[in-house]
Amino acid sequence: MAKNKTIQVEEDIPFHVLSVEQVAAHYSTNTLEGLTSQEATERLRTYGNNELQGNGGVKWYKVLWRQVANTLVAILLIATALSFATKDFAEGGVILVIIIMNAAIGFWQEFNAEKTMEALRNMSSPTAKVIRDEVRMIIPNNQAVPGDIMIFEDGDVIGADCRLFEIFNLETDEALLTGESLPVQKNLDLIETEDQPLGDRLNMVFSSTVVVKGRAKGIVTSTGMKTQIGQIATSLMGAGGNETTPLQKRLNRMAYFISLAAAILVLIVFAVHKFHYSNEVAIYAISVAIAMIPEGLVAVVTLTMAFGVNRMAEVKAIVRRLSSLESLGAVTNICSDKTGTLTQSKMVAVRMWIPSDGFYRVSGTGFDPDGEIYKQGETVAHGGSKVPEQLVVQGEESNHLLRVLQTASLCNMSELRKSTRPESNGEWTAIGDPTEIALQVLAYKAGLAKPDLLSQGFKLIAEFPFDSSVKRMSVLYQGPEKEGRSGEHFIFLKGATERVLGCCTHWRDGDHERSLMGEKEEMSREEFGAMITDKVDILAEKGLRVLTLAYRRFQPAPGVDLVHGLVRSEVEQDMVFLGLVGIYDPPRAESRPAVLQCYDAGIRVHMLTGDHPSTAAAIAKEVAIIPADVPVKDNSLIMTASQFDAMSDEQVDQLEELPRVVARCSPNTKVKMIAALHRRKLFAAMTGDGVNDSPSLKVADVGIAMGQSGSDVAKQAADIVLTDDNFATIVQAVAEGRRIFANIQKFIAHLMSTNVAEIVVLIVGLAFKDDDGMAVFPMSAVQILFLNMITSSPPAMGLGLEPASASNMCEPPRSPKQGLFSFEVVMDTFVYGLTMGALSFSAFCTVLFGFNNGNLGSSCNTEYTEACEGVFRARATAYASLTLLLLAHAINCRNIRSSSWSMKSLKTLQKNKMLWLSIVTGALVVIPCIYIPGVNHSVFKHTNISYEWGFVVIALVLFILLSELYKFIKRRTMKPLSVRANSELEMERMRSFTSQNTRVGSITETEHKS
Incomplete structure (x- = not known):
């Protein structure tokens, strides 16, 4: 075979009229050995990736438009216009800079996140089985090159146009290309007519068609846009468009609620001023609206989801649908295959x-x-x-x-x-x-x-x-x-x-x-x-x-x-x-610890396999799905598919416990098991690899396909694809899903607590009127923007990247209906928000009325005068207090119940570099904001402070003490988060269940021999 021959990208060649030998010679390949890895790499550079162009992808202008086309930006632009109209160019300029900076940061984060998620989703696109370096290997389909020897089996989606040279009973579905509804039976006969219709080129197979029967090998002749499917610019196998996940839907509903609340607060501001319009009233109203909106929420959610998808890929679980990230944390039952998943598949x-x-x-x-x-x-x-x-x-x-x-x-x-x-x-x-x-x-x-x-x-x-x-x-x-x-x-x-x-x-x-x-x-x-x-x-x-x-x-x-x-x-x-x-087929070493970890997490594991009941039971005992000392016969925890399928839904529902092992399992049995779990209001993950597994993967709450042994049809139906076909990876994916959901709750609680605190300060501040009868701002619009975007958002992003807590897999699965705002999250939001708002406002009042005689001056919302000294010092104190309180609250949010201020907890903070760096940076940024001349008076509307730092420290210490007291009360009065039954108790429960003569549908001695 000629090696390292320069391959030129040629015009379309009618490969169906060439013999196998001619095609092999044309591409300098060998039907037995395939290409070498080096040759494949060189050809990939020559021909490009085997993928269609113009089929979507991340558009930068769409991402940028999402950053500016939202309610927040509209409000900020109004505030900017009002500032310029009143010749307050400093404040208007700062708001404009913040708009641009927010759009730039959001664009950079979301664009990179979308690119990351798109790349990872592409990894779950159909793979190709090829022979390279004399061995069969599985490669991403977009890495296939002309000259590759490609192998097709029942259920595969063909990844490139190929000239067949070895077939057996091969039939393909070419309806996508030809409209022919019946499968096409292939052969190796040479075709003499170059312009033969596509459907009659029986010695060729085409990209994106599906093998419905048989098996074959072929030489790749065309890839990417040179394939027949590429030439008509159609794609069968998209990974899905922009998906609106349940989380995003909940966030959208939350945005509507926040917008409504902001509108009500704006009306309150105007009502307090008897609907007398002025620039100051308008600026104050906009400040309240700004305080109500968590500006960094979209960027934080995007970053957290992208990081979660990336982390899942690192543990060899490719996310095809973002909704599965949220669903994993609610999984109560995992239905797993045996061969290759719980075992090594080294038979x-x-x-x-x-x-x-x-x-x-x-x-x-x-x-x-x-x-x-x-x-x-x-x-x-x-x-x-x-x-x-x-x-x-x-x-x-x-x-x-x-x-x-x-x-x-x-x-x-x-x-x-x-x-x-x-x-x-x-x-x-x-x-x-x-x-x-x-x-x-x-x-x-x-x-x-x-x-x-x-x-x-x-x-x-x-x-x-x-x-x-x-x-x-x-x-x-x-x-x-x-x-x-x-x-x-x-x-x-x-x-x-x-x-x-x-x-x-x-x-x-x-x-x-x-x-x-x-x-x-x-x-x-x-x-x-x-x-x-x-x-x-x-x-x-x-x-x-x-x-x-x-x-x-x-x-x-x-x-x-x-x-x-x-x-x-x-x-x-x-x-x-x-x-x-x-x-x-020996069990994987990691299967038993993974199953026990599931039991610790309140998740039950079922093995659905095609093996003999005794074989299935023996492996199930080895990997701890069932206790090692329970009998196989007369045990309803172990059934055959024929027994389980023969039971009516009513009989299945009467079972005290669904079987943990189903032997001789068929695809329909898997569907019936999922339906039984759903009737019990349980949330199930199902694994599968064959064409016939597609129905069960679709009806499961989380469908998990095998990346190595799985068919392309199964991968298309699945939510997640395992690249290593390992049960332990499923458990890691569940743990990651729990971590992501918990972190989203953490940073949402942090951001919303920030908004509650700011609203408390601003709304109560309406009671203070200056010499002109106008409300005095306890905080300026720029201070609020700075707190929301510069101080609060980075720690929230850090919370989104928090490692899993020690109790992550020792807590019960959350209810699928449980949204982001559980009772505890809502309670935390208001308790912490009201506490921070009250402490910050108290610092404001103490400085203004305790040390500056309560002199509110005139026009202190827009310019600095000696008469406004007290207001400006009080405003700086409130700003510094709320800044440090928000940063301390980020540490609070790391643990929903346990202490966040113990030495043990603080030592773990350094593991999250994003969080502690944002806290340190946020605390240091306060200094220039307060002390840089011009910036403090003209932009932030506050002034230098000295002794006032004592009140800031007092507010911080009080907040930490009150937070620890609040968590202590929660630990004493609320239901523990940890699972009461660990793996040992679960094993004991199954032993007890087996001994109670609950044998409806169990394998009897006679049935066992049948």
Whole structure:
């Protein structure tokens, strides 16, 4: 293969008229090895990302418009105009600068946040399976380049236009491009007509179409805007437009309420002045309106959401829908798959059972076929005394074992390869489903590798792929030719034991086939089923996933199309039972701690798996979903899907406890479980990876798709995509969702308390009239703006970035209906706001009336005179007091109940650099505002202070003491936040439940054997 060849970006080429060899040569690629990573990187620079242009994205002008098109800016502009109209250029200029600064800061934060969230959402777009560096890997679809070898499977969304070179029963849905409602069946035939209609280019697949059946490999011919979908400028797979989340809707409602309250306060200001209009009254009214509006709220929410999405990505959970960030904190139940989520998905066949020989052991780990098959301590596959290795492959006396291993090898779509690259040291790699890989490795250990069997003359004729509804897979092969005659046809079948046994009418006993049917039956079906069930139990109770193998000779009817004319139900009948294979998939080390953490957080975990009940129960015990000492039989915590599905909704609702383990689970079972949880007013997260999991992912409150093993259809239906398919990541995501919601409540409480405090000072200040009969401002408009935007907003942003509290995963899930303003948050807002307002106003009154004779002067709202000295000093004192109180309140808001001023709590403050830097900076900014000549008199309308700092300190100390007293009272009188039942109590509760003879729908001894 030519390497590092310069690829030129050419005009459209009709690749459907080129042979596979011509296409491979054109792109200097190899259908077996694929491109190297270096070549792929170079081509990505040449061709650009595999994505459509003009399909949305973040528009800077829209973000900027959102910063200026709001009620706050309108109010500030009115204040600016009034200031300039009254020739108060200093105040008007400051307000204008604040408008520009607020828009700039908000634009910068929101634009970067939107870019971050867009990039992270794009990570959850469909991925592509490609072969690079001789191994199969999963890459973001936008990284695919021409010349890549792309692999397609059932349920995949095709990521680029490709020329097919290997297919099996491939059908695609091309309705997006052609309008054809029926799936298109593909083939590899060369097409001679260049202008062939798109729907008739059967040796090509196109970007954004969906694989509805079969599997294939193809060479990428076009990406991005060069694809057919790109040429008609249409996109099927958007990640969603700008989404209005429940949080944003609540904030919008809050904005309407605040606007209404601000309007009422403005009316109050004018009413106090008997609706006599003047510039001063208008400025005061606008000041009150400004005080009512939390200017920094939008920017803080945006920053917090962006940071949360970024943090989720760091723990390998990609957020596709922002609403899921809020929903995660309310999750009460997690329904998880087993394989690859709770377990490592590193399957290895470790046991076999054959009726004629009994149990076999298999050594070796991973993909390396350097292992042996033992029977009673003797090596079988490598020249043991009973069955020498050469007889395993060729002889007749080992025919039974031969058929077992042939079935494992041929009823299998996985590929096992030994790397030829020098740097790989001959490492073995695999492509395919983990279960099939384990069977293929077993076949390799016996010398029956699939490539060897194919080279000996076995030819694949037809395939019926694994389907979750039937839980089995079958293939039709034609065997090697014998003495010039066509080879026999064989059907090989593998799948779940109960589904395979239902297809069997015979069983293999050494070289003999024994009947289970009719007059010739040598063992009744019931007796045989009981025998097999006992063997399955032995394997399953060790935590092994058990697959059953069967085969039969097949005599095709004359004239029948063996590729398209076969009916699955007719093919998979009259089978001969061969044996069992036990596959071990060890649990992930982090699964058990994660499950226990769920119980500590008041979240219950359910395992919904396709495995045998005993296998599922064994793994569930290992990862602590159920206690290790509870029985599997006669336990309604463990059910099969057939039992659960057979129950009516009323019967399910009568269960004291929904099952924690559902075995032999089907997609419909998952939907029924979610519905049962919803009827109990519970909030559920559901995991899924297959095409058929889409309904359950959609109906779940939080749908979680697997990023590695999941189909693109499942990812499209999900709210969150796990890039590592790990259950522990779900728990981390829940913890992050709780942290985000708690922090939003913290900074909203802080911002709203600030507004309440300012309103208290301004409204009560209406009672003070100067010599002209005008109300005296306890605080000027610029002071209020400075407090809201410069002093209060940065600490609020810091609160949005607060680490999770120690009790974050030791608190019960919040109610889904609980909004931001719970009773406690509202109470805190008013208690802290009124306290800060009262202390600040008290400082104002003490300075004005206690030390300046209460002289209110004239026109002290607009200019400084000696007569206004007392008012200006009092105003500076109130401003300094409220500044430090707001900063201290930011520390208060870090903990809703516990003390924020203990040494332990203060030490943790340094972990949040944004918060403590904003507090330090906010405190230091007070100095120049008060003491810079000109700025103090003309802009802030206050003057230098000296002894008044004593009143500021007194107000600060009193606020801290009162806050600690308030929290102490809350701890004594309110319901504790922590969960009463921890993981140990949850385990004990399940043991108690099991022992109470609550067995409605449980697995009985008879049902367990069925």
